[in-house]
Amino acid sequence: MAKSFAVIGLGDFGMNVARALSRKGFEVLVIDTDETKIAEISEEVSQGLVMDATNERALKEAGIQDVDVAIVSVGTDEAILITQLLKELGVSRVVVRATSPLQGKILTRIGADRVVFPEREMAERLAQSLSSPKIFDYIELSPEYGVVEIVAPKKLTGKSLKESGLRKNYGVTVMAIRRKYPVMSKKGTPDFKEEAIISPGADDEIQEGDILVLLGKYKDLSRIGKL
Amino acid sequence: MKLNHLLEVGQFYLLNKKYSLAIDKFKQALRLNPGSALLFFYLGLAYEGGGHPEEAKEMYRKALLIDPEYEEAKRRLHRL
DSSP: OOOEEEEEOOSHHHHHHHHHHHHTTOEEEEEESOHHHHHHHTTTSSEEEEOOTTOHHHHHHTTGGGOSEEEEOSOHHHHHHHHHHHHHTTOSEEEEEOSSHHHHHHHHHTTOSEEEOHHHHHHHHHHHHHTSTTEEEEEEOSSSEEEEEEEOOGGGTTSBHHHHTHHHHHOOEEEEEEEEEEEEOTTSSEEEEEEEEESOOTTOBOOTTOEEEEEEEHHHHHHHHTO | OHHHHHHHHHHHHHHTTOHHHHHHHHHHHHHHOTTOHHHHHHHHHHHHHTTOHHHHHHHHHHHHHHOTTOHHHHHHHHHO
8 A cells, every 4th residue: 555644734845755655656634724735735735724733632533543654743842742643643653844953953852753944955065066066156145045156057048037047947046157358468368357236136147257146045056056 | 379369259259248158268278278277267267157166166277276376366266
């Protein structure tokens, strides 16, 4: 029999996990207190329930004890309580999303079978892609957002910022363009003069060799790094 | 003569932001004179301008191996 899953908490992470599992053909039960979120995904999953997962009786009535894996993706305090309840109810495998190592430690102690750090994993993946020679530097603004300096991908050169689709297709903002102009130095040898175009306009063109300073989510910035 | 010609053409391309063409010319020139710090430096500039910082660094380092006092190469390497 196919494995069955419960996803508790429908933030970005919960939604994506539920959709991915459902697409793979698994039975997926989703639980959230927000009915609009349940409505958003209800047609894609086996069952959607608007309920408070910190309520033990409600969890029992939902048949949570029968799922093979429960994935918890809610705020810190609730995650601890829900994890504890799920283990007490006999859910064999509980996977919990954590945002900090301390939270991860607590969740493991109270019985979470696996703790995942999606934001951190995303940042690590980005850091790995930073070893790409095309990315110069990055600044972490939050677990989700950062600023990177990246050599303009060849695919984008010759296009205006608007045409590049960086904002529309990738959701990132071009904060500045660092551009080099070849010049003759006083010694009579070629050299570069550098300038920064701060807050470039939609019509500004991306040129070969430009360094783009981009603000966005790690996952989106990583996608651009792969262009 | 051929070397000077390649150097001049390479510089022309470099100054006109035709970096791939400049790279090609400087590589050809380096085949004729593989011990030239200047050519490695120019090749580094062409790589840098074309958005290939790792290759540029490598070329500046090669220029500095040949001429450790090459100030421009030091400066550009430091900036990357």
